[in-house]
Amino acid sequence: MVEHLYLHIPFCAKVCPYCSFYVHGGGVGKQERFVEALVREIQAAKVTWNLKTIFIGGGTPSMLSAPLFSRIAEALPALGGVGEFTLEVNPATVTDKKVEAWKKGGVTRISLGVQSFRDPELKLLGRQHSSNQACQTYHELRDYGFKNLNIDLIFGLPDQNADHWRETLEIATSLLPNHLSAYQLTYEEDTPFFEKVSTGAIVPNEFQRQEMFEITEEILNRVDLQRYEISNFALLGNESKHNQAYWSGKNYLGFGPSAVSTIDSSRWTNFPDTEAYIQSMMSLGVPQREREEITAEIFWKERVMLGLRTREGVAKTLFNSLPEHLITLEKLVEEGHLQERGDSWVLTAQGQLVADSIAQSFF
Ligand code: SF4
Incomplete structure (x- = not known):
């Protein structure tokens, strides 16, 4: 029984210099062939569906034309009545026809990739929209009836100070979203930003990190957006069910190039190569994949690493049979x-600042 489905759309109008996802450009012809391949992968899945969440991410899924989006939506398995269907949307790509197709296709939640409400920062990030355009798109989506809206932001940009970040957060909260994700900029290998850091052309902004982290909580709490994962805030009851499924170790299927699937102790990743994906789906009816076994140790590490990042924390029972971690737990306290909170271990505000290194202390 599979309850969670992810689709990866690898196209972007322009690849942002900090992005490490599997993405690339591609015209309408390539997108049409890709969508046919994706539909084949959806239809070929030999599983029993009991779908609770669908997430179409990328890349820029909102680049697809209305007919191409509808072609995918019509091929999807039925989503349960209270199901969550999220679409990632880039503000520079929205048209009336697309919005109509998203609504008709069953999208219930939109994640808007704004990243900043300051134009110089959007330029630095290589984004194609302006702050005004992002606000306008947000209002259009609301007016069209999308009630469940997430705004994606990035902080810790080069030369960004706490006041700049405050300004972005103030504008974001004035829009009253019911979900907001605030990610710290990271410099991933094989990205232009990483190279610039290596040559000294960009100096990573660690200076006001703690202050920005605290400002985020302070400003978002004013409009009742509560942190439920280190980078994610929501009104109570508006948490992303799809991401919560990942964080709590549920099974899921992922379709499209580079998409990952996990069913019990098996994990497989589709090769990150769109042309090879299309060829393979059209000729063999199955994509090329790399497989991995999720051993008990990997499973445990993932539960600790992801669980510590969440409001619920990590169940104490995860440590019951591992007395060697008692000293580490005591030291961290x-x-x-x-x-301790009830039957769980949770990070304090101070711990959230160094969550990854805390998880590492158990490995
Ligand atoms: S729009 Fe998003 S997915 Fe596309 S390159 Fe930029 S950050 Fe990456």
Whole structure:
């Protein structure tokens, strides 16, 4: 029984210099062939569906024309009545026809990739929209009846100070979204930003990180957006069910190039090559994949790493049979990084600042 489905759309009008996802350009002809291949992969899945969430991400899924989006939506398995169907949308790509197709196709939640409400920062990030355009798109989506809207933001940009970040957050919260994701900029290998850091052309902004982290919580809490994962805030009941499924170790299927699937102890990743994906789907009816076994150790590490990032924390039972971690747990509590809450271990505000290194201390 599969409850969660992800589709990867690899096209972007222009690849942003900090992006490490599998993405590339591609005209209408390529998109049409890709959509046919994707539909084949959806239809070829020999599983029993009990779909609770669908997430179409990328890349820029909103680049697809209305007919191409509808072709995918019509091929999807039925989503349960209270299901969540998220579409990632780039503000520079929205048209009336597309919005109509998204609504008709069953999209219930839109994640708007705004990243910043300051134009110089959008330029630095290589984005194609302006702050005004992002606000306008947000209002259009609301007016069209999309009630469940997420705004994606990035902080810790080069030369960004706490006041700049505050300005972006103030504009974001004035729009009253019911979900907001605030990610710290990271410099991933094989990206132009990473190379610029290596040559000294960009200096990573660690200076006001703690202040920005605290400002985020302060400003978002004013409009009742509560942190439920280190980078994610929502009104109560508006948390992303799809992402919560990943974080809690549920099974899911992923279709499209580079998409990952996990069913029990098996994980497989479609090769990140769109042309090879199309060829393989059309000739063999199955994509090329790389397989991996999720051993008990990998499963445990993932539960600790992802669980610590969430409001619910990590169940104490995860440590019950592993007494060797008791000393680490005690030390983290003494340092003020970890606390007990009911049957779980959760990070303190101080611990959230160094979540990844805390998880590493158990490995
Ligand atoms: S729009 Fe998003 S997915 Fe596309 S290149 Fe930029 S950051 Fe990456």
